[in-house]
Amino acid sequence: MESVRELASEKAAVIFTKSSCCICHSVKTLFYELGASPAIHELDRYANGRDMEWALRNLGCNPALPAVFIGGKYVGSSKDIISYHVDGSLKQMLKDAQAIWF
Numbered sequence: 001m002e003s004v005r006e007l008a009s010e011k012a013a014v015i016f017t018k019s020s021c022c023i024c025h026s027v028k029t030l031f032y033e034l035g036a037s038p039a040i041h042e043l044d045r046y047a048n049g050r051d052m053e054w055a056l057r058n059l060g061c062n063p064a065l066p067a068v069f070i071g072g073k074y075v076g077s078s079k080d081i082i083s084y085h086v087d088g089s090l091k092q093m094l095k096d097a098q099a100i101w102f
Contacts, residue, residue, distance in 0.1 A: 004055040009072040012099035013038035016056055016067040019045060023078045024066040030081065034091055035100045071097035 008014050013031060017024035019042045031038050043049035043065065053064045061067040061074060068075050070093045075084070084090035094100045 004052050004059065007039070007041055008069040008074070011039040012036075012071060012097040013094060014041070014069040015039070016041045016043060016052070016061075016065060016069075018043055018065055021065060027066045027068065027078050027081050030085060030090075031094075034094060035102065036094050038099070070094060070099065 004016075007016075013036045015024070015028055015031065015038050017028065017040060028038070028040060041052075043052050046052060056064045056067045059074060061077065063077050066078055066081075068077070068081050075081070075093060081090060084093065091100070095102075
């Protein structure tokens with residue numbers, strides 16, 4: 001679980017995904033469109049990916065993927081991220097974490 005916490009804090013925006021997940025791809029695309037360059041960790045490409053997914057669940061990420069961290073804090077899954085985007089708060093979160101500058 002410690003490695004997941006470390007990875008979640010490595011950049012201003014971090015997304016844990018699976019390469020085959022459509023909604024994960026949509027969340028990543030949204031971040032790119034907002035001008036962010038998040039660290040992406042595709043757990044199906046890690047040897048210990050299942051353990052990392054369980055560690056995310058133990059941190060309160062449910063569903064486990066996509067798990068989005070901004071400023072080192074878990075902010076939610078796809079449903080939450082889309083809600084934040086619609087109400088305008090996602091962009092402000094990214095600005096506050098210095099993931100974007102405009």
